[in-house]
Amino acid sequence: MTLQEILAAPLRSVLDGMGVSPETQAPFEIPRQQGFGHLSTTVAMGLARELRKPPKAIAEEIIERLGSLPMVEKLEVAGAGFINVTFKPEAFHTVLRSLDGMGDDIGRSSIGGGQSVNVEYVSANPTGPLHAGHGRNCALGDTIANTLAWAGYDVTREYYFNNAGNQMNKLGESIAARVCEALGKSDVLPFPEDGYHGEYIVDVANELVGQHGDQLTQLVDSDAIDDLKAQCRKAGETWCFEQIKKTLHVLNIHHDVFFNEDSLYGSGRVEKTIANLRERGLVYEKDGALWFALSKMPNATNVDRQDKVIVKSTGEPTYRLPDIAYHVEKLERGYGMLVDIFGADHIATIPDVLSGVEALGHDASKVRVVIHQMVTFIEDGAVVKFSKRSGKSFTLDDLIDEVGADVVRFFFVMRTPGTHLDFDLNLAKEEGDKNPVFYLQYAHARICSILRKATAGVPDTASVDLSVLTHERELELIAIISRFRSTVERAAETLEPHIIAEYLRDLAGAYHQFYHDCRILGSEPVLEQARLVLANITRRALHNGLMILGVKAPESM
RNA sequence: GCGCCCAUAGCUCAGAUGGAUAGAGCAGCAGCCUUCUAAGCUGCGGGCCGCAGGUUCGAAUCCUGCUGGGCGCGCCA
Incomplete structure (x- = not known):
């Protein structure tokens, strides 16, 4: 109510x-x-x-x-x-009683009706640790998944990766070159021009040499460079994935499915995709390559309608083909909705994929794409420059070390996805009143402290007379708590979790004001009881809101 | 050149799908702790909602055209 x-x-x-x-x-x-x-x-x-x-x-x-x-x-x-x-105040009392009836499920909604949704996010290939900019995709995707789950959808969290492509070969080659360096034989395999320059490559190489030094030396000496590269690639993949999963774990992110692009070839889905497109007359050969005839699609979502290559003249598919096959595969798994989280730099791929999905007779409107703009890190008023390949990378781990996991999750979702994000490192590092995350957590901790001190515990609402709650701050707080569920619903519908972050600030603010103006412990017994109930319901709402954002709700600070 | 996104207080941003006098946080100034966590609360100053048109009772919000910024536009992903 x-x-x-x-x-x-x-x-x-x-x-x-x-x-x-x-x-x-x-x-x-x-x-x-x-x-x-x-x-x-x-x-x-x-x-x-x-x-x-x-x-x-x-x-x-x-x-x-x-x-x-x-x-x-x-x-x-x-x-x-x-x-x-x-x-009248009794309207608020009615509302509060019904909110209390939700118990720990306050904020939960059933608008999703149990519909199954697949949310795909992170999806970085295992070629290195996640960099700081990846944080936005991670936090956004996971928060959207949480929001949908709270709104009554049946959510699957998926990570799509490719451990077969060209980039992985470069990774293997880069590590192999570092291995040769470590073995004092850098002339055998010079470091590739466009290789990965990161520190971690050296770490992986050293680790490998430490564990399998003799065997690697033998490979180098017997000129089995391809074997060396392959072994390095495998080791690099394992190392990178472990690293990525560790980082995600710290951010409280856990995927249900890790989908390997390679499996689309094994299962014949890529071939099948070509065949199906060909059947519909949407594929032709030119200059030795295979083209997807977007220009022939009547209702294509694609705007530019340029035909696109799906198989290169070398015989290798472009990313487009497996992407289409992958989305079809997900739809055929039976999801009612697919959510993709992409950075703005991948924006160009989306129309092609949607057109492909449509061409193959699927409903492309089931696919919803959240595109987030890029992130700039600001420190002392200046832009922090970093680049994945330069070696001076700024990893997501570095960022977490500097500001903490809670701040990382909150800062990345507190703005609407569509706008460019300025991540202020000074503000983020601030462990005090200026930091918006602490404002929310502090409100939660404050409530917990009072509930601990309430000698008789939190009273059973049924026996409490709520009609004594008539203070303006009390009524305002109740009104704001009652907006929680519809806020979650709106965030789920729009796939914009910053709505929840904004809401929580209002909620915490209303509580702080209530706390300041309305003494709880030690007031008239009837009033104390009613205010304890109100505080406890506020606590549940704050707690659940923070859970959705993946931020911890500390009981004391 | 073309496509997508953005432009609101000194700074970073909200703005409930077209409503009333434009809202926060930070920064600045001034107050509030013998009592439940001052990581809090209260007050003050600060605006051509990028510019110009249009739609209507009514526009920061919708349409068109500019200007300025971001990201793309590959047989890279």
Whole structure:
């Protein structure tokens, strides 16, 4: 039960009585300004045209027809035709009691209806440790997955990787070159021009030499360089993946499925994709390569409609082909929705994949792509430069070491995905009042402290008289808690988790204000009981909100 | 040149799908701890919502055209 729900039914029947089309929405808004009541609606203004009457007159008629409602203090017309609603305190008590009924599930919703969703994120190839910029994809993807789960979807978290391609060969070659260096035979295999220059390559090489020095020496001496490269590649992959998983673990990220691109070849899906496209006349050969005829697709999502190569003249497929096969595979696994989390630098691949999916007779609208813009790290007012290949890389581990996992997760999701993100390292490192993460965690810890100190524990709500909660801060706090579920729903629908981060700031703020103005322990026994209940429900909401963001909710700080 | 994204306070950003006088945090200034965690609360200053048109009762929000920035536009992924 929310404040909106108290009014929804009566208003609906009034509108019906006025002969208004049943589709007419009666949205309630929370007035931005003080003094406009607890809720307001613009229905009257929306109906002005249909009813050919001035909005104010319609508003007055609606109010008259609504009559007096049990939990409503007053209804008034304001401005151009707003209907402002002020509730009696008992409305808030009703709402609070129903929120308490949710128990630890406060904020949970069932709008997802159990529909299965696959969220694919991170998906970095095992060619090196995750760099700091990857953090946004990681945090965003996992938070979106959490949000969908809380909204009642059945979520699978998936990581797509390729351990077969050209990049992996370069990794193997780079490590092999470092191995040769370590063995004092750098002339055998010079470091490749476009190899991976990172420190970790040297680490892996040294580790290998330490463990299998003799065997590697033998490979080098017998000129079995290909074998050396292959062994190095395998070792590099294992090392990188371990590293990546360790980093994700620290960030509280755990995938259900690690999908290897290579398996698409083994299962024949890539071949099948070509065959299916060919069957539909969407494939042709030119210059020794195989082309996907996007220009022939009538309703292609693709905007530029340029034909694209799917198999190079060397016989190797381009990334496009397995990507299409992969998305088809996921859809055939039966998911009702696929969510892809991509950085803006991969934006160009999306229309091709969607067109491919569509061409093969699947519903491309099931695929929702979240594109996040790039991240800039700012320190002391200046942009921090880093590059994966330069050797002076700034890894996600480095970032976590500097600012902590909670801050990393929060900072990466606190902005809307579509905008460029400035990650302020100074602010992030601040372990105090300036840091927005601590603001939320502090509110949670503060509540826990009080609950610990309450000698009789948290009272059973059923036996508590909530009607003593009449302070403005108390009612405001209740109103904000009651928005939690719809906030989760909105974040799930839009796939924009920053909505939850914003909400939690409001929630924590309302609690801090309540805490400041309303003494809990030691006030009148009845009031103390009621306030303990309110504090405890706030705690649950904060806790769950932080869980969705993957941020810890400490019981003391 | 073409496509996608962005432009709101000194800085970093919200803005509930078109509503009322534009909202936070940080930075600046001024207050509040003999009582539940001051990692908190309260107040003040700060705006041509990039520019110009259009749509309508009403636009930061929708449409068009500019300007300025980011990311792409490969038989790389």
